[in-house]
Amino acid sequence: MFNFKRPRHKxxxxxxxxxxxxxxxxGEKGCIVEIGGSENFRLRLIEMGITRGSEIRVDKFAPLxxxxxxxxxxxxxxxxxxxxxxxxVKRIA
Amino acid sequence: MPETTYNIAFAGxxxxxxxxxxxxxxxxxxxxxxxxxVTVEKKSGHSTYSNNRFDxxxxxxxxxxxxxxxxxxxxxxxxxSDEPDVVVNIxxxxxxxxxxxxxxxxxxxxxxxxxxLNMMDMAEEKGLQIDADTLATLLGAPVVPVVGRTxxxxxxxxxxxxxxxxxxxxxxxxxxxxxxRDIEQEIDKISELFRDNDLTDKHSRWTSIKLLEAxxxxxxxxxxxxxxxxxxxxxxxxxxxxxxxxxxTGRAVISHARYGFIQGALRECVVENLAESADQSRQIDRVxxxxxxxxxxxxxxxxxxxxxxxxxxxxxxxWIDAGLVMLMDFISSLLPNSMFASLLVDGVLGGVGAIxxxxxxxxxxxxxxxxxxxxxxxxxxAFIMDRIMHNIGLHGKAFIPMIMGFGCNVPAIxxxxxxxxxxxxxxTVLINPFMSCSARLPVYVLVAGAFFPENAATVIFSMYILxxxxxxxxGKLFSRTILKGMSKPFVLELPPYQKPTLRSxxxxxxxxxxxxxxxxxxxxxVGSVIIWVLGYFPTEVELDRDYVDEKSTLIRHFDxxxxxxxxxxxxxxxxxxxxxxxxxxxxxxxxxxxxxHEQYKLLQDEISTEKNKxxxxxxxxxxxxITEQKWIGRVGKIFxxxxxxxxxxxxxxxxxxxxxxxxxxxxxxxxxLFGVGEDVDEGSQGVISGLxxxxxxxxxxxxxxxxxxxxxxxxxxxxxxxxxxGTWAYTIFSIAYSLGLAYTLAYAVNYFGRMFNxxx
Ligand SMILES: Nc1nc2c(ncn2[C@@H]2O[C@H](COP(=O)(O)OP(=O)(O)OP(=O)(O)O)[C@@H](O)[C@H]2O)c(=O)[nH]1
Numbered sequence: 001m002f003n004f005k006r007p008r009h010k011x012x013x014x015x016x017x018x019x020x021x022x023x024x025x026x027g028e029k030g031c032i033v034e035i036g037g038s039e040n041f042r043l044r045l046i047e048m049g050i051t052r053g054s055e056i057r058v059d060k061f062a063p064l065x066x067x068x069x070x071x072x073x074x075x076x077x078x079x080x081x082x083x084x085x086x087x088x089v090k091r092i093a
Numbered sequence: 094m095p096e097t098t099y100n101i102a103f104a105g106x107x108x109x110x111x112x113x114x115x116x117x118x119x120x121x122x123x124x125x126x127x128x129x130x131v132t133v134e135k136k137s138g139h140s141t142y143s144n145n146r147f148d149x150x151x152x153x154x155x156x157x158x159x160x161x162x163x164x165x166x167x168x169x170x171x172x173x174s175d176e177p178d179v180v181v182n183i184x185x186x187x188x189x190x191x192x193x194x195x196x197x198x199x200x201x202x203x204x205x206x207x208x209x210l211n212m213m214d215m216a217e218e219k220g221l222q223i224d225a226d227t228l229a230t231l232l233g234a235p236v237v238p239v240v241g242r243t244x245x246x247x248x249x250x251x252x253x254x255x256x257x258x259x260x261x262x263x264x265x266x267x268x269x270x271x272x273x274r275d276i277e278q279e280i281d282k283i284s285e286l287f288r289d290n291d292l293t294d295k296h297s298r299w300t301s302i303k304l305l306e307a308x309x310x311x312x313x314x315x316x317x318x319x320x321x322x323x324x325x326x327x328x329x330x331x332x333x334x335x336x337x338x339x340x341x342t343g344r345a346v347i348s349h350a351r352y353g354f355i356q357g358a359l360r361e362c363v364v365e366n367l368a369e370s371a372d373q374s375r376q377i378d379r380v381x382x383x384x385x386x387x388x389x390x391x392x393x394x395x396x397x398x399x400x401x402x403x404x405x406x407x408x409x410x411x412w413i414d415a416g417l418v419m420l421m422d423f424i425s426s427l428l429p430n431s432m433f434a435s436l437l438v439d440g441v442l443g444g445v446g447a448i449x450x451x452x453x454x455x456x457x458x459x460x461x462x463x464x465x466x467x468x469x470x471x472x473x474x475a476f477i478m479d480r481i482m483h484n485i486g487l488h489g490k491a492f493i494p495m496i497m498g499f500g501c502n503v504p505a506i507x508x509x510x511x512x513x514x515x516x517x518x519x520x521t522v523l524i525n526p527f528m529s530c531s532a533r534l535p536v537y538v539l540v541a542g543a544f545f546p547e548n549a550a551t552v553i554f555s556m557y558i559l560x561x562x563x564x565x566x567x568g569k570l571f572s573r574t575i576l577k578g579m580s581k582p583f584v585l586e587l588p589p590y591q592k593p594t595l596r597s598x599x600x601x602x603x604x605x606x607x608x609x610x611x612x613x614x615x616x617x618x619v620g621s622v623i624i625w626v627l628g629y630f631p632t633e634v635e636l637d638r639d640y641v642d643e644k645s646t647l648i649r650h651f652d653x654x655x656x657x658x659x660x661x662x663x664x665x666x667x668x669x670x671x672x673x674x675x676x677x678x679x680x681x682x683x684x685x686x687x688x689x690h691e692q693y694k695l696l697q698d699e700i701s702t703e704k705n706k707x708x709x710x711x712x713x714x715x716x717x718x719i720t721e722q723k724w725i726g727r728v729g730k731i732f733x734x735x736x737x738x739x740x741x742x743x744x745x746x747x748x749x750x751x752x753x754x755x756x757x758x759x760x761x762x763x764x765x766l767f768g769v770g771e772d773v774d775e776g777s778q779g780v781i782s783g784l785x786x787x788x789x790x791x792x793x794x795x796x797x798x799x800x801x802x803x804x805x806x807x808x809x810x811x812x813x814x815x816x817x818x819g820t821w822a823y824t825i826f827s828i829a830y831s832l833g834l835a836y837t838l839a840y841a842v843n844y845f846g847r848m849f850n851x852x853x
Contacts, residue, residue, distance in 0.1 A: 037582075039342060039344070039345075040161065040582075041582045042342075042345055043159065043344050043345060043348060044161065044582055044584055045582075045584065046345055046348040046349060046352075047156050047157045047159070047194060047348060048156060048191065048584055048586075049190060049191045049194070049352070051348075051349050051352045052349060054352075059375070060378075060382070060384075061384065062382065062387070062476055062477055062479065062480060063382070063383070063384055063385070063387035063388045063477055064388075064477075064480035064481070065480070066479065066480050066483075067476060067479050067480070067489070067583060067585070069378075069382070069476065069587065073188075073190045073191050074187075074188060074190065074219075074367075075188045075191060075586065075588075076374070076375075076586070076587035076588075076589075077584065077585065077586055077587065078476050078479075078583070078584075078585045078586075078587055079582075079583060079584060079585075080479065080483070080582075080583045083582050083583065083584075
């Protein structure tokens with residue numbers, strides 16, 4: 001399994017393997033590769049439909065930049081940036 | 094024909110319209126909200142259908158049966174019990190995929206199931222065409238399309254519920270959610286071991302799946318089975334195998350597989366014709382949760398909420414006030430000078446009446462909160478405010494009970510159940526009492542009106558701000574000390590905006606307002622009567638001053654002055670007449686006479702006014718002296734030394750003690766203390782002048798307001814804290830902490846105020 005605790009290298013954002021949901025800009029779409037974090041957190045997200053392979057779209061940031069509003073499985077959901085950072089995605093054009 | 098009773102459980106995701114359909118079915122008075130998780134209580138009602146009785150329970154909305162939160166635990170325990178005969182799963186057709194996740198769990202649970210496909214209107218608007226019959230076949234349970242808003246399809250739903258509860262063959266028809274082959278094999282291996290225990294196939298499958306999901310509750314239960322160790326051993330082996338194969342935990346693999354099943358089903362029965370522009374909520378949110386506009390708009394809404402509450406509320410307030418005065422006068426004239434009349438007028442009407450005036454404010458506030466909830470804006474509030482709440486170590490959702498605290502802390506504390514973790518709930522419960530509830534408003538209005546007539550609004554507003562600051566500060570303190578630990582992940586659904594229906598707004602407002610009226614009818618009534626008793630007895634008191642004598646001396650003194658004045662006037666008139674020569678007009682009509690007369694009248698008025706004023710002050714002093722001798726005064730005296738450093742007299746001490754019953758009683762206590770209801774000067778005007786002449790300075794008034802805001806909430810709130818935290822430890826802590834904070838800050842106001850000579 002992925003270990004998401006490893007330090008992040010900002011320089012390597014272009015590395016598609018290390019793109020996080022929190023790196024997407026409003027309007028961009030991603031495909032979920034993997035969810036990190038604690039077991040309870042992962043399960044909560046999976047139950048809410050954030051499953052591996054599903055498409056997710058960053059709709060906007062809250063006025064204070066956090067949390068993030070997402071669209072997944074046709075509904076609107078919001079996550080904190082620090083949690084979105086635990087989700088690895090692949091950008092979809 | 095004998096009636097058969099069936100137990101029906103309503104279950105579904107938050108915000109799927111469960112409560113709406115429940116209301117249509119049962120006609121019960123229910124709360125209907127639009128932010129996830131409004132239904133925090135288990136609510137019941139009943140309905141009849143062709144001679145059968147349905148006892149319906151509306152379960153809290155949950156996303157799954159994993160027992161993460163208090164609500165999920167309640168739902169799961171109830172559904173696993175033997176009680177429900179049929180489970181009605183309400184699903185939001187416009188959000189089908191996610192809603193069906195919960196459905197897959199219900200199917201596995203194996204209870205007879207009926208699925209109500211709600212919000213068909215929204216689904217259509219969104220461009221979804223759903224084939225309900227195919228869905229029913231795939232899920233192995235009847236699917237009834239309904240529209241909760243209009244009640245369309247509810248009759249058919251009743252019919253299906255009855256069919257499922259009576260028809261055994263329908264019950265047996267349910268299907269299994271199929272998992273990938275490797276998982277199925279492991280499920281079989283485990284359920285095999287249940288053969289020896291007399292579990293049904295269905296139940297052993299459900300238990301096996303739960304075991305693979307490492308569900309703690311199920312593990313604990315299985316441990317006591319006769320071959321519990323064998324089963325748990327097998328679970329361990331199977332889990333390892335699954336984790337090896339899928340490179341993920343058992344729970345995650347199974348949850349993913351459920352979505353896999355759902356996606357397969359949806360491909361067969363849903364045709365999507367999504368039009369992006371149809372997402373109206375998104376358009377609205379472009380403005381309401383906009384980067385720049387979001388916060389100012391929210392601030393504006395809050396400001397409007399208060400403005401409307403107080404400005405509009407003050408109109409009916411005056412009517413109620415006038416009505417009460419009329420009623421009091423009527424009773425007094427009917428039963429002059431009896432003890433019973435005093436109990437009715439001063440005790441009951443005086444006490445409860447002082448609160449009744451605020452009913453319009455409270456109902457308006459609850460109505461506005463209902464609008465915010467039902468429209469879906471409350472969830473956006475959580476979205477906008479999360480950043481700030483996160484600072485205190487809380488979830489954005491915790492902002493909702495905090496705002497509700499402005500109405501009444503009791504429902505607000507009950508509302509903390511929307512939070513998932515116990516730590517978040519306790520933290521929110523502990524800081525909630527600092528949100529200035531509507532019951533404190535009467536005290537602010539009275540005291541601020543008496544001492545800061547020019548700046549009353551500013552003073553009242555600062556109290557609200559101080560309360561918020563106290564909540565934030567305490568929240569930070571607690572989350573760093575007694576309640577360490579991170580708050581639960583923030584996963585918040587933002588439901589589509591809805592035009593609230595009048596029916597649900599009225600129900601909502603009424604439910605909460607009713608709580609307040611109930612409180613008024615019970616706690617406050619009892620409190621007012623107790624205070625009246627304390628203030629009425631002993632009936633004979635000995636006073637140091639002879640008020641009768643002082644009063645006649647006063648009257649004599651002023652009468653002498655008046656006679657004096659009259660004789661002086663006569664002398665001047667006589668002098669003037671001698672100097673008067675004209676024969677054209679009578680002297681009494683001459684301008685010089687009129688001038689003298691006018692002067693005389695003016696001086697006469699001045700003296701009379703002064704006389705009345707002094708008589709009134711004497712009367713106030715007498716009332717004060719009498720009250721001091723009554724039981725209430727004696728109780729106040731006992732506590733006076735404690736509150737003296739804050740600048741308070743025994744009156745404030747009495748008012749604060751009685752305020753523990755309910756804060757609004759502080760006002761009625763002052764009413765009793767200043768003998769309002771005995772005097773000609775009725776209503777709050779009497780209390781205001783009483784307060785002013787009692788020797789209270791504006792500074793003491795301010796520190797009194799600070800104390801009132803912060804000290805121990807009312808009895809009802811204490812009861813709610815006990816109920817929600819479940820322990821006396823937190824309850825007692827909350828009482829002690831708020832008393833301590835109130836004392837410290839009130840002392841600081843008084844101390845620094847005197848040091849810098851403010852407001853003395
Ligand atoms: N358009 C539409 N709106 C509906 C329908 N049914 C319910 N609603 C609205 O959906 C919102 C949520 O309804 P509730 O009945 O409070 O939902 P709930 O499932 O009980 O929610 P929780 O109490 O959070 O579990 C309300 O604003 C309803 O007016 C429907 O069929 N169509």
